[in-house]
Amino acid sequence: MPDLIFPEVAPAPSLAPTPVVTVICREPLLAIHEILAISIHDVTNCPGWKNIVRDFYKVTRRIENEGWLRRRADELRHDAWVKAHL
Numbered sequence: 001m002p003d004l005i006f007p008e009v010a011p012a013p014s015l016a017p018t019p020v021v022t023v024i025c026r027e028p029l030l031a032i033h034e035i036l037a038i039s040i041h042d043v044t045n046c047p048g049w050k051n052i053v054r055d056f057y058k059v060t061r062r063i064e065n066e067g068w069l070r071r072r073a074d075e076l077r078h079d080a081w082v083k084a085h086l
Contacts, residue, residue, distance in 0.1 A: 032056055 032053055043049050
């Protein structure tokens with residue numbers, strides 16, 4: 001009787017491992033989640049949240065870029081001092 005209801009036999013499961021995609025939360029996204037207390041679903045479904053998150057992300061990137069530029073300027077000053085005194 002089951003063969004009449006389901007005439008085809010289900011295929012056997014694959015023995016090959018299935019690829020797993022790892023989702024990595026970036027630090028700016030974690031900060032956005034912690035500060036605004038919203039989920040990714042809120043961001044994708046509400047244009048208002050999307051604009052707020054975009055603006056907040058731009059601010060965090062500017063802060064990171066400024067920090068990188070300051071560190072780089074300090075490194076160049078240090079290298080120049082070392083060259084001048086050696």
